Amino acid sequence: MSSIYFNDEHDSLRQLVRNFVETEINPRAEEWEAAGIFPARELFKKLGDLGLLGLTYPEKYGGGGVDYWYQTVFLEEIGRAESAGAALGIAVQTDMATPALAEHGTEAQKEKFLRPAIAGDAVFAIAVSEPDAGSDVAAIRTRAVPDGNDYLINGSKMWITNGAQADYLTLLARTDDGGGGFRGMSLIIVPTDAPGVGVSRKLDKLGYRSSDTAILTFEDARVSQANRIGPEGMGFMLQMRQFQVERLSGSLMTAAMLDKVVQRTIAYTRERRAFGKPLIENQWIYFKLSELLTEIEALRQLNYHCVRRLVAGQDMTREASMAKLKAGRLARQVTDTCLQFHGGMGYVEEYPMARYFRDARLISIGGGADEVMLGIIAKYAGILPGR
Numbered sequence: 366m367s368s369i370y371f372n373d374e375h376d377s378l379r380q381l382v383r384n385f386v387e388t389e390i391n392p393r394a395e396e397w398e399a400a401g402i403f404p405a406r407e408l409f410k411k412l413g414d415l416g417l418l419g420l421t422y423p424e425k426y427g428g429g430g431v432d433y434w435y436q437t438v439f440l441e442e443i444g445r446a447e448s449a450g451a452a453l454g455i456a457v458q459t460d461m462a463t464p465a466l467a468e469h470g471t472e473a474q475k476e477k478f479l480r481p482a483i484a485g486d487a488v489f490a491i492a493v494s495e496p497d498a499g500s501d502v503a504a505i506r507t508r509a510v511p512d513g514n515d516y517l518i519n520g521s522k523m524w525i526t527n528g529a530q531a532d533y534l535t536l537l538a539r540t541d542d543g544g545g546g547f548r549g550m551s552l553i554i555v556p557t558d559a560p561g562v563g564v565s566r567k568l569d570k571l572g573y574r575s576s577d578t579a580i581l582t583f584e585d586a587r588v589s590q591a592n593r594i595g596p597e598g599m600g601f602m603l604q605m606r607q608f609q610v611e612r613l614s615g616s617l618m619t620a621a622m623l624d625k626v627v628q629r630t631i632a633y634t635r636e637r638r639a640f641g642k643p644l645i646e647n648q649w650i651y652f653k654l655s656e657l658l659t660e661i662e663a664l665r666q667l668n669y670h671c672v673r674r675l676v677a678g679q680d681m682t683r684e685a686s687m688a689k690l691k692a693g694r695l696a697r698q699v700t701d702t703c704l705q706f707h708g709g710m711g712y713v714e715e716y717p718m719a720r721y722f723r724d725a726r727l728i729s730i731g732g733g734a735d736e737v738m739l740g741i742i743a744k745y746a747g748i749l750p751g752r
């Protein structure tokens with residue numbers, strides 16, 4: 366089904382990833398939801414063996430060396446998985462914790478850290494948020510103080526996806542208190558087996574239950590300064606850039622997930638009868654579902670516009686912020702409407718609709734809340750003069 370965006374190679378990749386999701390993820394989704402974690406090491410190794418964890422990364426380190434349209438296909442198919450938690454964990458590995466390393470890491474760093482990430486031999490997490498600093502990234506307090514050739518790291522990180530099982534953290538820490546605010550931060554690769562790095566607890570969440578989300582602590586954790594990505598003090602800037610890929614990846618997965626939810630609702634309302642006819646034959650229902658499909662298509666096209674800019678090497682901050690905002694809002698609208706059309710079956714855990722509804726709520730919060738996206742959009746639009 367080649368289209369203006371995708372050729373036969375993309376279609377083959379889509380089929381490969383779809384098969385993987387249907388055989389390796391979906392049959393175990395409920396088990397992982399109940400366990401509150403998915404086996405990242407086992408799953409990532411299988412994905413790595415298929416060459417799926419670094420499609421856009423250089424072949425030199427085991428990557429695929431192809432452009433982001435291939436990653437788009439990958440994320441759309443992963444986004445349809447029944448375990449949203451596993452899907453998120455995978456995207457953390459490919460699109461949230463490793464882009465800065467791939468773009469700004471040294472040869473030695475890429476050999477040591479990017480190669481195992483691509484092979485599925487190491488699990489990565491991105492550690493930015495803290496108990497007292499989520500939306501306001503410039504307020505983080507975790508400090509990495511130079512000590513000989515090392516940093517001594519103290520502080521804590523909160524909400525860290527893959528946090529309970531990661532081998533490496535891409536950590537944003539304050540390396541110089543001089544300037545305060547966004548100045549003086551660095552991105553550092555932290556091995557979780559370094560003495561002083563600990564998981565204080567795994568969080569119990571409304572949705573994405575198969576994803577392990579942890580609070581991490583650092584008590585005089587010693588990490589080599591050779592693990593810093595880019596020059597000292599550039600961490601905030603590198604992370605802001607990395608956030609754009611994170612937000613786009615989230616939006617791509619969300620559009621695919623929402624399409625699946627509507628398709629399942631169409632199937633359900635065709636089967637379910639009330640007042641002597643299938644539910645779907647009520648104009649209110651098929652109009653509403655058609656409207657949602659239109660909104661999802663609009664989101665998909667905005668996503669593709671971001672991909673076009675990314676592949677062309679252009680800044681997509683404005684567009685990725687809009688896509689992330691739209692994805693969060695639409696996720697709530699689609700799952701709420703579709704749950705309603707399932708009646709009581711939408712409210713019980715025996716049917717996946719309740720899970721979709723719970724999972725969807727994260728999208729307006731994680732990766733930057735809706736309001737943070739609105740702030741960025743306002744800035745790009747020059748709505749408030751001088752800011």
Ligand SMILES: Cc1cc2nc3c(=O)[nH]c(=O)nc-3n(C[C@H](O)[C@H](O)[C@H](O)COP(=O)(O)OP(=O)(O)OC[C@H]3O[C@@H](n4cnc5c(N)ncnc54)[C@H](O)[C@@H]3O)c2cc1C
Binds near residue numbers: 493494497498501727
């Ligand atoms: C399941 C899950 C997984 C996550 N995974 C990761 C991860 O892997 N790595 C990581 O670093 N972080 C992760 N996060 C953290 C996430 O990025 C933050 O939760 C998010 O940025 C919001 O920060 P906060 O929770 O501290 O909310 P706060 O900053 O306390 O904000 C609370 C609310 O206030 C409102 N608000 C904030 N700022 C403004 C403003 N300027 N104007 C108007 N309203 C505003 C928003 O509605 C916001 O939701 C995850 C979070 C969750 C829930």
